[in-house]
Amino acid sequence: MIGLHEGKGARPRRKKTAERALTLRLQVVACEPAIWRRLVVRESMWLSRLHDAIQVAFDWFDYQTHAFNVDDLRYGNPLKREELTIEDDRDVSIADLDLDHRERFTYGYHFGEGWQIEIKLEKTGVAEKGHFYPACLGGERAGPPEDCGGIEAFHDMLACLKEPHTDLGREWIEWVGPDYNPEVCDLPKINQALKKLGK
Numbered sequence: 001m002i003g004l005h006e007g008k009g010a011r012p013r014r015k016k017t018a019e020r021a022l023t024l025r026l027q028v029v030a031c032e033p034a035i036w037r038r039l040v041v042r043e044s045m046w047l048s049r050l051h052d053a054i055q056v057a058f059d060w061f062d063y064q065t066h067a068f069n070v071d072d073l074r075y076g077n078p079l080k081r082e083e084l085t086i087e088d089d090r091d092v093s094i095a096d097l098d099l100d101h102r103e104r105f106t107y108g109y110h111f112g113e114g115w116q117i118e119i120k121l122e123k124t125g126v127a128e129k130g131h132f133y134p135a136c137l138g139g140e141r142a143g144p145p146e147d148c149g150g151i152e153a154f155h156d157m158l159a160c161l162k163e164p165h166t167d168l169g170r171e172w173i174e175w176v177g178p179d180y181n182p183e184v185c186d187l188p189k190i191n192q193a194l195k196k197l198g199k
Contacts, residue, residue, distance in 0.1 A: 019044060021127040022094065023137070026054065028144065029106070029116040030151050037139040037185070042127050045134070047075050047089035049197065053134045054107055054117065056193045058143030064110035070097055071105075100124075113150035134194050139185035145176050158182055 020043040027036040037057040041050065047068050055062045067076035067086050075089040097105065099121040107117040127133065144154045161182065163169040 019127040023122040035141045038137045041134040043095040047092045066109045069106045136190045
């Protein structure tokens with residue numbers, strides 16, 4: 001009886017390719033001053049989980065529709081209409097996007113308000129054992145509050161918050177709450193919430 005590997009010699013075992021960790025820069029489009037985050041994620045992460053991480057990073061609550069825009073393709077909550085098709089983002093990983101050959105892609109949130117986040121690959125490395133992914137390495141400024149009305153309303157809100165003695169200033173302070181500080185990106189809070197997400 002001939003063994004499976006006889007004659008040709010035992011096949012050399014393929015070395016398992018180390019999983020990559022990607023450093024992504026996410027910036028809210030058209031915000032002045034800039035609001036951004038730097039996330040490190042595993043390349044195998046599903047886009048649906050990246051969506052969860054983005055929600056955490058910008059302190060949003062996933063109340064609204066979202067979609068990743070990659071060239072002519074859309075990934076998010078599945079939808080088919082005559083003019084719009086959104087594929088399921090639970091079936092697509094970041095690796096599937098081939099970011100080494102793509103300068104950027106975008107994430108749209110709350111279609112009514114039109115928030116867009118530009119996502120760029122900054123660097124790649126090896127996912128290290130004992131490191132937790134996703135992780136937020138840096139960022140500036142608090143995310144725009146959920147349901148604040150879109151980019152123009154957000155800029156108006158920022159101006160009003162600088163005038164707390166006015167009626168509009170008091171209204172916005174009451175709406176966002178006393179703890180909201182547009183200047184602060186709370187990295188420890190973001191990373192604590194990201195740890196609850198897992199891979």
